[in-house]
Amino acid sequence: MDAISLENVSKSYDSVTAVSGVTLRVRQGAVLGLLGPNGAGKTTTIRMVMNILVPDEGSIHVLGRPVSDESRDSIGYLPEERGLYPRMHVRQLIVFLGALHGLSEAEADRRAREWLDRFELGEWGEKKVNELSKGMQQKVQFIASVLHRPPLVILDEPFSGLDPVNAATVKDIMLEMRDQGCTIVLSTHRMEQVEKMCDSICLINHGRSVLDGDLRAIKQSYGKNTVHIEFAGPDAFLQHPSVAALNRFATGVEAKIKPGADPQEILKAAVQSGAQITRFELLEPSLNDIFIEKTANA
C-alpha cells in the first residue's frame, strides 16, 4: 500500500494551470523530497493531498483510501504559510490544534508538555505566542503538526528560520519518525537537505512531474559526468571542447562533461597546459545540478 498515490491529477485556477496530469506514488516509510521551482505547483499538490483543494481531474489516495476529511487526521501538515494565534498561550494552542486532529485534550496536553521539554521550550508553555522568537514559533508549529503521531507527515520548508542546533533537532526527530515507519514528504529548496534525508524525490516543474523515483537510481542514471578539479596555474584547459559547463568555487571548479566525452582528455589538456593539479575527482551530479538542468531547459 502506498502512503500517497496521485493518479493523473490536474488542477487549474481560472486560466492558470497549477498542476497538470501529475502521477506520483509515495511508498510507505519513504522520505520523499518534493522539489520544484517557485510556482511549480508543489503547494497546490500538497493542498490537494490535504483535501483543502479538490482536484479538477484525477484521483488521490492517502494510506489506501480516497482523500476525505477523515484522512487528514492521519496526516501531520506543516504548511509553508505558517502562523499561530498571536495572543494564545503556547501550550493551549498546541492542545487546541492537537484536539482538532482527534486527540483528547488531556492526552494532547500531556504530549504538548513532553514536546515542549524536548525543544527546550518547557518554561514558555504559559507564555503568549507573540512573546516567542520566530525560531521558537517555528518549533511550536512543528510540534503542533506531529503531536497526534500521524503515520504521514508533509513538511513544507521545515528548516526555514531555524538555527543549526534546532535544525539538527528537527532533522533527528524526522529520522526518528522514519525509523518508526512514518512516511515523510519534505518540500524544500535546500537540495543538500534533500540529499541527506530523502530516499526518493519528485521534481515538479510547470505543474508537471518531470522527474521522480529513487534518488540514488536517478543520480546513477546521470553517470559520473562531473569532475571536481583543484589546481594552480593557467586555466586555459577549462575551455576544452569536452567541457559542457563550468561552476567555479573558491577552491576549485566543477566541470560538467559533455555526454560521451572522456574526462581523461581534460586531465591531459590540463597537464599539457602547465597547470598544477592537486585534485581531480569524478563525481555523480549533485541534486542541485539535476534540479537546474531539469528546470532550466523545460
Next chain:
Amino acid sequence: MRKIWLVVKREYVTRVKTKGFVIATLIVPLIGVLTVVLVAFLATHRSDQNVRIAIVDNAGGLAESAARSLSAVRENGKPEFTISETIDRPASLDAVQQGLRARINSGTLDAYLVIPGDLTQPFELHTKNPNNFALLGPLNTAVNQTLMEARLRARGIRVDDIGELSLGADLQVMKVSKSGESVERGQTMGIGIGLVILLYMSLLMYGITTMRSVLEEKTTRTMEVLISSVRPAQLLAGKILGVAGAAFTQFLIWIVALGLLLSYGAVMAAMFNPGSSFPRIHVPISLLIWAVCFFFGGYFLYSAMFAAIGAACSSEEDAQQLQWLAMGPLVFTMAIYWTVLSDPSSTASIILSEIPFCAPVLMPLRMSVQAPPAWQAALSVVLLLLTTVGVIYASAKVYRVGVLMYGKRPTLPELVRWLRYS
C-alpha cells in the same frame, strides 16, 4: 461536530478573556448609570441661578404686568427672574440702553427686555447668552401674557391674574392596544428608539468582531494550519457561534446589571421619598422574546456576511473598503426607521419590515409601537430565516475560496465568481 465545538470554545474563551471584553462589559453599564444620574441631576437641579433682568417699557403701563408674569415662582420655590429695575418711557432710549449694556458687560445685570412703543413691533431681549432656552421659554410666556393683558385692558376688561386666565389644558394621550389602554408619556417611542439603537449597535459591533476575527486568522497565516484539519464551513460556523456566545454573555451581564440597578433605584426612591413612583418602563415579555428571535436571525445573517468579507480580504484596509456590503443594509435601516416608528401600519412600513435585511431591526420596532398582524410577523421570520440560510451558504463558499487567497482585494464580480466554484 466535535471540531465545530472546539472552534467555538477557543473563540469564546479567547474573546471573553481579552481586556477589551472585560472593559466593555464593565464600562457600558457604568456609562449608562452615569448618564441616568446626570440626567436626573440636571432635571432636578435646574440652574438655581436667578436671572437679573431690567425692563424698558416704551409703551407705558406694561412694565408692571410684565414684571408680575416674570416673578412667578418655580416649583422649587425660587423665582426664576429678579426684576432689578423697570424704566417707564425713557426720554432717550439710546442712553438708557447704553447704560444697561454697560451693566450687562460688567456682570451686574443678565438681560434687559425692551417693550416697543407700538405693540405690533417685536419685543427685544438683550442678553449675553442668546442660547439659554431655559430663559427664553418663560420669557416668551411672560411677554405673551403682558401683551394679552394690555389688549384685554384696551377692550375694557380688567384682569387680576392673567396667568390663570391663559392657563392651557394638558392633552393626555392614551395608547389603545388589545390588552387595554395605557397612559402614553413617550415610553412607546422611547422603547422603540432604544430597541432600534440596541439592535443596530449589536448587529454592527458583533458583525465587525466576527470579521476581524476571520481576518486575524488570515493576516497571521493561521488559516492554512486550521483548514488542514477543519473544513472552512465548520470554521465559519464555529467562529460565528463563538462570537455569538461572547456577545450573549455580555448582554446577560448587562441585563442582570440593569435589573439590579432598576430594583435598587426603586428601593432608594421609596426610601427617600415615600409615595413617589420610580418611573416604570413596562416592556412586554412577548416583545422581548420576539426581539431576541429577530436578533438571532439578524445576527447570523450579518455575521455570515461580515465573516465572508473578512475571508475575502487579506488586510484590515481592504476589509474596511468592502465592509459597506454588509453595513449598507444596516445603515439604510437606520436611515428609514423613523418611517416605521411614526406610522407602523403604512404600506411602506409593512414592506420594509418584511425585507430580511431590515427585518431584524424594523419588525421588533413595529411590534413595540403597534402589534402587527400575526401573518406579517410570521412571514418576516420565515423570510429572514430563508435569507439567513442562503447567505450562510454563500458566505461559506466565499470563505472557502477566500481563506487561502492573499494579495489583491477581490472585486464584486470576482466575489460572485467565487460563489460558482465547486
